[in-house]
Amino acid sequence: KAGVTQTPRYLIKTRGQQVTLSCSPISGHRSVSWYQQTPGQGLQFLFEYFSETQRNKGNFPGRFSGRQFSNSRSEMNVSTLELGDSALYLCASSLSTTAEAFFGQGTRLTVV
Amino acid sequence: GENVEQHPSTLSVQEGDSAVIKCTYSDSASNYFPWYKQELGKGPQLIIDIRSNVGEKKDQRIAVTLNKTAKHFSLHITETQPEDSAVYFCAASIGGAQKLVFGQGTRLTINP
Numbered sequence: 001k002a003g004v005t006q007t008p009r010y011l012i013k014t015r016g017q018q019v020t021l022s023c024s025p026i027s028g029h030r031s032v033s034w035y036q037q038t039p040g041q042g043l044q045f046l047f048e049y050f051s052e053t054q055r056n057k058g059n060f061p062g063r064f065s066g067r068q069f070s071n072s073r074s075e076m077n078v079s080t081l082e083l084g085d086s087a088l089y090l091c092a093s094s095l096s097t098t099a100e101a102f103f104g105q106g107t108r109l110t111v112v
Numbered sequence: 113g114e115n116v117e118q119h120p121s122t123l124s125v126q127e128g129d130s131a132v133i134k135c136t137y138s139d140s141a142s143n144y145f146p147w148y149k150q151e152l153g154k155g156p157q158l159i160i161d162i163r164s165n166v167g168e169k170k171d172q173r174i175a176v177t178l179n180k181t182a183k184h185f186s187l188h189i190t191e192t193q194p195e196d197s198a199v200y201f202c203a204a205s206i207g208g209a210q211k212l213v214f215g216q217g218t219r220l221t222i223n224p
Contacts, residue, residue, distance in 0.1 A: 004155075033210050043156075043201065043214040056211045090155055098208035100146060103155035 002027065004093050004104035012110045018079040021107045025072050025093030032074040033101060034066060037088040046089075049074055050097055081111045114139040116204050118215025126223050131192055133218045135202035136184040142204040145178060145185045146212070150199045159200075160187070161209075189220075197222045 005024040013019050025032050033056075034046040045058040049068035066076040072093075078085055088108050092101040115138040125131045137145075143164035148156035162169045162176045162185065169176050173192075178185040189196055199219050203212040 006155075031210055033212075035212075035214075042216050043203075043212075045211050045213070048210045050210070058211075092209070094209055096208070097210055098144075100158055100161055101209035101212065102158060103148070105153075105155045 004091055004102055006089075006091050006104040006107050008107060009105065010108045010110075012112060013081050015081055015083060015111055017081050018077060019081060019109060020075055020077050021089055021091075021109070023074045023076075023091030023093075023104060025074070025091075026102060029093035029095050029102075030072050031094040031097055031099075031101075032068055032072065033092045033094070034074070034076050035090045035092065035103075036060075037090055037106070038086075043090070046076065055097070078109075083111050085109065086111045114142060114204055114206075114213040116202060116213050116215040118202050118218060120218060121216065122219045122221070124221045124223060125192055127192060127194060129192055131187075131189045131196070131220055131222075133187045133200055133202070133220070134184060135186070135204075135215050136182075137204040137213075138183070139204070139206070140180075140183065141206050144205045144208055145176070146203050146209060147174075147176060147187050148201045148203065150201065150217075156201060192222045194222050194224055196220060 031050045033048040048056040068074045088106045090106045146161035150156045175188040202215040
């Protein structure tokens with residue numbers, strides 16, 4: 001069974017640009033969550049989607065947004081990139097809203 | 113909101129010895145506590161989890177204990193091996209794994 005797939009693995013963007021990251025969950029999983037990982041702040045929750053609906057949102061500015069499609073694939077978008085947005089962005093999928101979460105390998109975003 | 117404190121931040125043990133990592137949480141409503149292992153260049157890997165209706169759970173060399181009264185939980189790794197070297201994260205959430213609050217991580221090094 002394939003795991004959680006995140007694309008691209010690495011990304012370099014310039015300040016002010018926007019970026020879209022993609023996540024394909026494990027087959028059959030309907031819940032997708034996104035996290036930001038930085039050396040200073042650790043792992044922080046961004047948002048969670050279940051059946052195309054955002055159920056939870058973390059404490060991030062409105063520049064961070066996401067969506068989920070009918071096939072459970074999810075994308076997150078960051079607009080007007082800042083240097084501080086450089087991080088590893090991780091996606092996790094779950095079978096349901098109460099099941100355990102499995103992470104992908106992440107997308108390493110560098111903002112220059 | 114929920115806050116999770118994890119100790120120690122670094123831990124070095126001799127191969128074959130045991131390792132213990134401790135976490136405390138603040139929100140008494142939290143009822144799901146997973147542990148993740150993250151190796152360099154990879155996403156977090158779920159290694160064990162426990163729900164609040166259970167005091168202890170074991171899986172081969174790994175065990176987790178939960179003290180709801182004191183609001184702390186611990187990861188125990190016995191007979192440590194070099195491949196156990198990684199960063200370990202504890203987390204807490206309410207309901208399921210969809211909005212995890214993570215500890216700051218423990219870098220575990222197993223010395224041969």
